[in-house]
Structures are given as structure tokens and as C-alpha cells.
Amino acid sequence: MKRNMDGRRLRAGLVGGGRGAFIGAVHRMAVELDGEAEVVAGALSADPQTARASAAAWHLQRSYDSYQEMARAEAARADGIDFAIVATPNHLHYPVARAFLEKGIPVVCDKPLAHSLPDAEALVQVVERTGLLFALTHNYTGYPMVREARERIRRGEIGELRKVVVEYHQDWLKDALDPAANKQAAWRVDPNRAGMGGCIADIGSHAQHLLEYIAGRKIASLCADLTRFVPGRLLDDDANILLRLEGGGKGTLSCSQVACGEENALGIRIYGSKAGLEWHQQEPNTLLLKPAGEPWRRLRTGGSQLSAEGQQAARLPAGHPEGYLEAFAVLYRAVIADLRRAANGQGAQGGYPTVHDGLRGMRFIAAAVESSAQGGRWFDL
Amino acid sequence: MKRNMDGRRLRAGLVGGGRGAFIGAVHRMAVELDGEAEVVAGALSADPQTARASAAAWHLQRSYDSYQEMARAEAARADGIDFAIVATPNHLHYPVARAFLEKGIPVVCDKPLAHSLPDAEALVQVVERTGLLFALTHNYTGYPMVREARERIRRGEIGELRKVVVEYHQDWLKDALDPAANKQAAWRVDPNRAGMGGCIADIGSHAQHLLEYIAGRKIASLCADLTRFVPGRLLDDDANILLRLEGGGKGTLSCSQVACGEENALGIRIYGSKAGLEWHQQEPNTLLLKPAGEPWRRLRTGGSQLSAEGQQAARLPAGHPEGYLEAFAVLYRAVIADLRRAANGQGAQGGYPTVHDGLRGMRFIAAAVESSAQGGRWFDL
Amino acid sequence: MKRNMDGRRLRAGLVGGGRGAFIGAVHRMAVELDGEAEVVAGALSADPQTARASAAAWHLQRSYDSYQEMARAEAARADGIDFAIVATPNHLHYPVARAFLEKGIPVVCDKPLAHSLPDAEALVQVVERTGLLFALTHNYTGYPMVREARERIRRGEIGELRKVVVEYHQDWLKDALDPAANKQAAWRVDPNRAGMGGCIADIGSHAQHLLEYIAGRKIASLCADLTRFVPGRLLDDDANILLRLEGGGKGTLSCSQVACGEENALGIRIYGSKAGLEWHQQEPNTLLLKPAGEPWRRLRTGGSQLSAEGQQAARLPAGHPEGYLEAFAVLYRAVIADLRRAANGQGAQGGYPTVHDGLRGMRFIAAAVESSAQGGRWFDL
């Protein structure tokens, strides 16, 4: 069913993300930021009471007790949702996404793509079969200066790529947590819900995607050393990885959820034969450009010296800080634009991670886990 | 007329802010961010065609050719707007705000309060007479770390206040601009629309308000040196001011719109007998606390060590940068909460600048202009 | 008497600066850093025992009980000192410097030049009459990036100078101190030894000199507000000053010795019609250049993009931090080069502050003190 989407805000439905789940509110704020969509329906929690209370708190028009019911009902309504957002723990990504896709409803899904590699591969098939839009929220690629970095490299500004250093350090899992007290932590440290990887899946995959996105080339092989520092933990909470890129670059990827004092320190440095680039998520509006033999230059979100790609991702003049939500909303803006194009019979233009990026992320996780399990042996990706 | 506001998003109407005006989009994104309000109507431009095109682009339900018509029509509708947002050039603040207030519609208004001191005083009277909510968007006080700074001072953490250094430096008016090409600049350098002050009114008043907000005490007197650096300019584009605060503190206020290379560099340092504080709008998620004889401490938006005031103003965990829009939306959140309280017969709790703050800002502007006109003489405020 | 200075290290004599006086050791390390001079004699303290113990600790060849004796004896020796260094409290600058100058011995002297304006003027006369080298240690002008900033402005790189912001904030006098326990603080807060100004003389004059040095233009007039925050203090410990420069620039100068948490925060920003510059003493190896409409550029000590002036002041490759002592030694290097030139009958090339700079500093102090005493009135300098 093709609905007319002209002249109105699109309607979104959210699965998961109810009270106590940080990411649900993020999706709501991000998808609505540009005034191009509104969350109207939700199955916000596996617990029906929480689901309803959360939906009421957000003034949603329709609340469902299960995602299955939501998929069925929304598909049947003339004013049903135009797309679904999946913000559940990892093990539910595949069944929930499939439920909506099978009803003809496009999906925006949290990362990593799935709980396991087979689930991920099955999901790719569903997406390909249905031909529907499927976007994965590697949200950090929505930052204007990330897009600027990618564009500068694409244009050859750094010359031949040589070295990459990508890091993602947090500390919120530095201690053994009481699962009852921390809903977000509980499922992330549980292999049944998170999957084969802990830190490597939760944030390492962000780092891998960011690197490949900006560098414009893929990791060819890796040698990983994953650790469980917190006693009793079943999944890794820290990883150190050597990388070799297709085309010759080398580097390291370090991620940790036990790096005491770090909040959400995702950062990347890329060095080529002609220049280096440096970006940090916690001060996202600055991109350092380090041309050979010249002073560093400080590029800024909203600045007039940016490429078209960098400028389009910004909403405000330079000096008016844009943050996490704005970057997240850049992905949604591209998704919504493609949904409108599809409704008008036009082809997709992209600008957001796809199911194939998600599958690649799963392969990265699997390779890192396997490399480490074998004592730190090189694995091709 | 008291409308029931329970269980629904409030309805807002926007005056000004159509295409090409940066601040209109800011208001729309900020007021809608928390999912507690939606812009449904607008008189977005004095030019009816621009007004309609802008309204359509934002999917507004109702577009008006004039604010007068909008005030009248919305007041008459059962589902009319719950409040109006005034995002026009300064000379229209008073007439537009008055038009809505007289129809019983609360108002959120851009700063400075008015074009002239008499207009400002008249507006205060209208607000007091109608008893309606009136909020002024000194948006920088919405930043979590600004609220944290204020709270730390209120608690006595810096001891006896001694010295303040507040600055607001931009460069976007560093050259004479073609008015046709830059709509935002054009009215700001025109005394007929901006009022008696240029830079001192446009951003100096932000600095004054921020200082008084955080310090919790008022400027008692000032000695100002205002300059028009760009040839042909009719209003100041730079100001250097000495300050004496009620209760004994001293300091400087510097603002400029010709400070080459600066984007939106609002910053403040406050020193007391027991500690200092430092905050910069362009890296808004960090507040430096400098206790006597101890290492500096870096307080962070979303951090667990903040006061209740600081925590409540944040939406995301630490390390997920919040920016300009989020801070702006903190004011709206407080406004909307008070509108809901009023609808339920409850008293206001504040948390946003009022018409009296606006009047004080106008007096600051007038004092600075007059002090400078007299060659830099001290004036009581 | 002209001594041959070729092929050997010069011999220096130090007055003041014995044990417990931070600045004596600084002079010794700085003057010897380049291997072009050695401190061989001293009258290191008014207390003979301290003087001798300090001299022994430094392995000095000759220790004197008084500067008068030292001047007499050294002037008489064939291997006497080539120049004297005056590192005493302010009230002794004039008599000590005069004693050596009258014996034909050049002088390097701490700032401010003297205890009072008449002393300063008298000292100028002695220097002019003797024709000997006299250098004043406004050491901060020895930093490579300060020299680079000056050169960039001299070349016109910032266009027409518009605005300056110069600051010097410390906190070491934030409390009333026990004079017995803190020798350095004791004389600085005592009008009999420090002179008419406290903070304004001790560090304000550094800020004034740095500004005029970099900007290449002089303060034409000022309006000052000096404060004694610490109860019982007889001299100012904080100052806020409006500045008007010759040629049209405006600005502020803020200095404080009670700014809680600040160590030695001397910094300057200068804005012109084409670019801005920013430098901070506590990270002295970086100079920010902010060209209009372009990204900020980060110039670095030792970098290959610097001017000859900037390069000559550096000793190490970029990335090998140079600090306070190295900058101080840049002044000494220029002094020693001029002493060698004089010994060879060549003219001076400068590169260090002179007695005239010192007199100007005294006038600045006097003007600031007087302006403030009159309630903050504008004074020409």
C-alpha cells in the first residue's frame, strides 16, 4: 500500500523505549525534530501497564500491548503509521523488524542489527524480499563534522590513507550492576538478549561503522583482544583490536565500558600522506584538519568553509552547538526524505546506514569475538 | 477562557520567523522538542506569500496574513492556540505581544523586550493587567550547566562574590552588509527596527541577563564605551563595560559583533572568595569549578554530581552532547509546565525570564548607551 | 672600561633573589640557559648570612654582603661582572640599578621599573647619562608566539586593529597572608616597598606591556576601577580597566590576584578587521590565528610556518614544549648579544624592554591608580 505523504508529517510507531529506557525518548525527539514526522503509536514495553503509561506520558494516540498487535492494527488503518522504529534489546530486533516489514511497513532499527549472525542474515533477506526501506541507527554518522570528514577524504584531501585510531570509551559498566536497578545495563550484559558480544557489540560496532564510513574503506582483517574485567560478567566489557584496511591503511580500535571517568568518548583520528583529521563526539562541532607542513585548521559545524555535505547536515549557524539529538535527527531526515520519495515512486537517495551495513557490523562483532577466543589471531572480515 | 490542557500537546502559534529567519525554526524545534507542544498556526512573515509558503513547508494547520488576524481568529476558536510566540524584529515585540495578551493568549517573546524603554514599560503594564504568562527567551539560561552554576553560587559554594568577567563575541557583522542579502542583519543595524542599541541590545543584553541570572545579584552601576567600528553603521557594534554589582562584586562585560573569527562566544567567569566558576556557550556541557587550593573540577551535563537544578535541565546521559536547541527547549518546558498549572488553577513556578527581566534588560541597554554617549561616565542602573 | 667579551661566557652578578625568593633562581636559570653567561657573583640577600648561604648553594664565586660593596668591588676587578641583575623588591630597583650604572656596569632589572614615578624618571636619566645597556624583564614578551603575534600584526595580517582583551589573573593573594610565612607576598602588599600599586603594578603592568608590545600601538587613555578585596589590604588586589588605544582600537584590561583557582593566567586576544589573534601564557606554544571567513589556524612554537621573528625565539622543534624559563632566556639572549656588540663597538639591536618601556609602565600604573581614586574617570596616558 502506497500512501500519499505529501503536505503532512509522517506517522511513526515506536516499539520499545518506554519509561526508563533512555533510547526511546531519543528516538521520539530525533524523529520529530525537523517537524517532518510524529510518533503517534507505540508498543513501548513488554509490560502492558508500562507501555500504556509511557504512551500516555508522551500523548501518543495509540498504545499497543504487543508489537505483533501493533503491526497488524497499524497496517490495517487508513491513517496507520508510515514506518516503525525498533528500540528494543538486540534479541528482539529481528522478530520485531520482520513483523513490520511483512506487513509492508518500513523500519528504522537500533544497532547492532541482530542478536546473532543468522538472525542478521535472515533480516537482510526479509528486507531484500520486501524491498522496503530499512535504516540502522548508527547515529554518530549524522554529525555534520563526520559527514565533512568523510567528504574531505572522498575528495582526496588527506592523500593516501595510512593510519587510523578509533576509540569508544565509556565507564558506565565499570562495576557489577544490580540488574533490577539498571534496566539498560541488564540486557546488555546478558548473552541471551545482547548476543555474542558485550562492549564490542554495543559500542565497538559504532566505532567500526564510523571508521568505515569516514575512511570510505573497509576493515580487511583484525586481531582482537577482548576482556571481561568485571568479575562475573559473561560478555566482554573491553576490547583492543589491531586493524588492517582494504587498500593498505593500518590502525587500532579500542573500546571499553569500564574506562573509569569516560562518559561517551567516541573519537577518531585518520592520517594520510597529505593531511590528518581528528574528531571527537563529545565536542562534535569541531573537526581538526592537519595538513602536512601547515597549521592545524579548525572546521566548525555551520561554518561557511564546509562542503555541501557538511553544510546540509547542520541546522544552526556556527557557534550554536548541535548535539547528539541533532545528529540522530540527521539520519531521520534522510529516512523521511526517502520515504517521501518512495511514496512518489522515486528512488532512494540514502544518507543513513542500511541493513547491509548492519550485517557488516555483525560480521565485525563475530570476527572480533572469534579472534579473541583464539588468543588473538588475525581474522579476515 | 481556561482551556483544559490535560492529556494533550499544547498548541502554539508563531509570529515572524518565516523563511530566511534563523530564529523561527529554532522556536519551532525548541517548543516541540519535549513532545509537549506543537506549532499549529503562524503569521510567519509580513509578506503574505512568504508567510503561506513557510507555513506549508512546516505543515502548519493554519496560516495568517497578519498577527492581528491571527490573534483574533485563534482567540475565537475552541481549538485555538494556547500561547503565541513572538519572533519578529524588536520594534514589533510590543504591538504583537500586546495583541495576543489582549485576547487572553499568553506570550513567549524574543529578546530584547522591546524597541524602546517606553514600549517596554507599556508591555509590563499589559502583562500585569492581564495576569497572563509572559516569557522572554534569554535562551542561554536554559543550559544545564548555567543552572548548575547558579545553584552552586546560591548555595554559597564560591563564597563572597568578587569578580565577574562576561563576554559575548561574534563576528557576523564585521563588515558592512548588503541589507538585501542578509535579512537578519538588516534590521539589527537599523535603529528604526532594532532600537537604541545595536550589539549592546542584540547580545549585550544576553550577557547582562546571564550574569545576573548566574550571580544571583544585579548590576548596580556601569561605565560603558560603545563603538561603531564598521563605517556607516548607525548603531554600536562593540562595547566594553565596567560593572559594579550590588553587594560588592566588580567586573567587565565585553560584547562585539566585529570580533573577527568568533562565532557565538558567550562566556562567563565568576570568582568568589572560596571558588571560581567558568562556562562557555560553545562548549556548553562543561562547567569548570575552581575551588581555592584544590584542583579544578569539570562538571558535566548529565553527570551524577550535579544539583537537582542542573540534573533536571538535562535530557541525556553525560557524554551525549546537548546544545543550543536543547537549552532553548528547557525554557519552553518550564513555560509549558506553568501554562498547564495555570489551566489547573495552580500558581506559576517560573524557570524562564519574565517581562520584568526584560524591562531590566532594556534599562541596562539604555544605561550603557547613555553612559557611552557621555564619554564613558558611571551610571546607576 | 670596555672588556673583550669574545670567546667566553659573560659574567653576571645578581642582587636579591636569595633563598625563598622564586625570582632569583629564575634569573639564574634564564641567564645561563644558552651557555652565553654565568652568574659568578651575588649580593643575594639583605641578610648577610642568607646571602652567603644562597651563594654557596649556587656555587657562586663571590658573595657580597651589600650591593654597594658588590658594585665597587666588581667594577675594580679585571674579571669583574659584565652586567648586574636586579631582583629585589621594587623600592630598591632604583638605588641598586644606579649603583651599578654609576660604576659602568650594565643592568638587567625586574619590573616594574621603580617604586615611584620620580624614581623611575631619575633612573631614566641615569641610564641616558651613562649610555649603558638597561633591560627590564617583562619576560612574557620573550615567548616565541608572542613575537610571532607581534610580527603578524606588524605585517598587517589582522587589518585595522579594533578590539583588545588582555587579562592577567592569579589567586595567590586571595587571602590575607602571614607576612612572615610568605616573603614574596609580604613586600608586594606593602606600599613602602611595592609602591603606589599592588596588583596593577605587579602584574597589570605586564599585561599593559604585553598588549602594547604585540599590538604595536600605545594605550591612549584609560578608565580604571581598582579594588582591595581582601580585608586590611593597603594596595589594590584587582583591577578592571577600559582602554582606548592610539589609532582607534578599544578594549579591556583585567588583572587580579584574588581570582580563585587561577594560577598565572595571562592571556590576550586582539581583533582586527581581517583577523583575530589569541594567546595564553599557560599554554604558550600555541597562537590561534582567526582569519575572517576561514577556519582558525593553530600556530606552534618551533613550527615551520612562523616568521623569522617567531622562529628565532624558539630553541626546540615543534612539540617539545618551551616554557617560562625559555621565554625569560630569550630576553637574556638579546641582552647578551647587545652587550657583545657594545664590547665590539657595534650598536644595539634590542629585542628586550628598555628603561623607556619601564617608565611607560610606571605611567600606566600611576594613571590607573589615579583614575580609580577619582571614582573611575578617563585619564590620558
Added chain:
Amino acid sequence: MKRNMDGRRLRAGLVGGGRGAFIGAVHRMAVELDGEAEVVAGALSADPQTARASAAAWHLQRSYDSYQEMARAEAARADGIDFAIVATPNHLHYPVARAFLEKGIPVVCDKPLAHSLPDAEALVQVVERTGLLFALTHNYTGYPMVREARERIRRGEIGELRKVVVEYHQDWLKDALDPAANKQAAWRVDPNRAGMGGCIADIGSHAQHLLEYIAGRKIASLCADLTRFVPGRLLDDDANILLRLEGGGKGTLSCSQVACGEENALGIRIYGSKAGLEWHQQEPNTLLLKPAGEPWRRLRTGGSQLSAEGQQAARLPAGHPEGYLEAFAVLYRAVIADLRRAANGQGAQGGYPTVHDGLRGMRFIAAAVESSAQGGRWFDL
């Protein structure tokens, strides 16, 4: 022969480091900084003319055409040198050091210890046999904040060590260099003079030593990926290494001499169960302490909150930047103190890297080279 060293500056002799060699001047400035030693003799170059000209430029008392002659002659003089400094390319470290040690003259030597592992082992034996002081200039451990970091960890302040990230990035070898034009580069890229490692030996060994020094524990095993990015280069110019520490910590070591835009970016982060630490050589006066659940604290050289170890390594009050030379001179200060102790028959107190540290560094280099040669296999150290 035991000379009396009381009451005088010690006499040093320098081998290598003549004109055009950056490190010779560094040694001279560093060894003389505290006024406790003076360079009086030198064999500054293999080219006798350069040697003599360099010695004259530094006003040295005695210049030799060869280090052999210098060792013989100085050992024979009553006023001969008290110790020798070896600042030659790597392949000469062993023969030069041995020549002096065999004559009873203590040695301070540049890193890495030797050209090859056998040379290094032989040198250890000479040192042990002679019982003389031998110090290796891993100069970065002389920084006050490095000593502070070590002490904080020693005291248990970071809890159980978990993760280390150590980096040393430069770009001065980013292009193929003309050996004639760059004397310092020429020998470093020549296996005959540099040894088995390029970047890994020149700066990687600094990073390894710094890490083990601060962490207080040793690298147990490593997995290295070394690269020669510049065409035609015979030795590695970049390395990425996984580390496992004795006692359980993990981490990465990255070093590069082709990281475009980096000057001398040595930095380290260490995370434990209770706190993290971060230090960067290019801003050496700040140490960030990141205690779990509390704001970051900024410790500063010269600050009053430091440990005795941190305070003793500083020469100036906080806010007066100390740099590369000052840190280098901290090693010399400890060396000279031990030389004086030895002259008085007292035992050594250390405070500088030893020949055993040097041997360990050589083993690190060898392990990294071998690990990489085998395709990135784990090697025990």
C-alpha cells in the same frame, strides 16, 4: 679515582651533538639548568672541524677529535670530567659508553640503549663490572606530572589497573627525506646506524618505558603490526601494538613518524577500577585525574595538591609553564645527586632510567620487530 665534588659544579663531557644535531644542545641546556654541572669538554662530531667549531660556539674549554682521545685525556686530568654524555647515533652508544666506563667515567646515554640486543647485553655487563653510574635519557619520565601519575598509581589511587592507551605520534618522517639535508633523519632510517627498529626504536621505546614507569608494571606480551609507509624506507615508520601487562591489564601502544600534522604527541591514558589518569607531553603541566563517579580533576605542575614526588620535580610555581628542557633536567638533577653521593661514599638513590631499563627497552623493540615479522603473532617479553 674518587674526586671531591663538594662545593662546585660538576664537569661534563659531551660526545656527539655538534652543530645540526638538535639533541646536543638539549643535553647542554638540561645538564646545566640547575647550576650543578657545566659542559667543559666535548668530542662533538666525527668531523674534527665541526667538532672544534661546535665546541668554540659553546665556549667549551676542551675539544677533542675523537671520543677515544677524550676518554683517555679526561681520565688523566686532575680536573677532568666527572661524567660523560653520549649523544651519538645508536650504533655508537655501546663503544662510546664503554670507552668512558672503562676509564672510570660514569655515563649518561641517549636511548635506545644500543644498536642491537647483543650490544645492549654487553653494555649491561660493562656497567655491572665497573659499578659506575649509567643513566639512560628516557627524558619524558622527568616531567613532574609523569612522576605524579606514577605516585598516584603506586598509592593505589586508580585501584586495579585495567586498561592502558599509550601513543607517540610524529610526522617528521612522513616523506622520503634527502639524507644530506637532514642529518637527524638520515641515521634514524638507516639500519646500520639505527638498528633493527625505526619508529619502534626511536619513539616506541619511549612509549614503552613511559607506560611501564607510570603503571609500575611490565608488559608481559605483545602483538605488533609494524609498517613502512614511505616507499623505499628500510625500517618501520609506524607501529600498532596490542599489549598484555603483568598482573592483568590490557592495552594498545601506537607510534608513528608519519602521522601527518602531529609534532611530538606522546600521551598516555591509564584506567583502573577506581580512577583513570591522562597525560599529554605537549601540554605537560596538566594531569587529568578521573575518579569513578566524580568530576575530573586537573592536577598541575607546581600545584599544592601534589605528592612529594610531583612537587620535587617542579621548579616554578603553578602557572609558570615548564617544558621539555626542564623535564630533561630533572633526570640530570637526580644523576648529579647520585654522583655527589657516590663521591661521598653514599649509595645511589636513583630517579633516572638505568642500563637495565635500557636492556628492557631493547627487548621490547626486538619483540615488536619479531612479532610483526611473523605476521602479528603474540610474543612474550
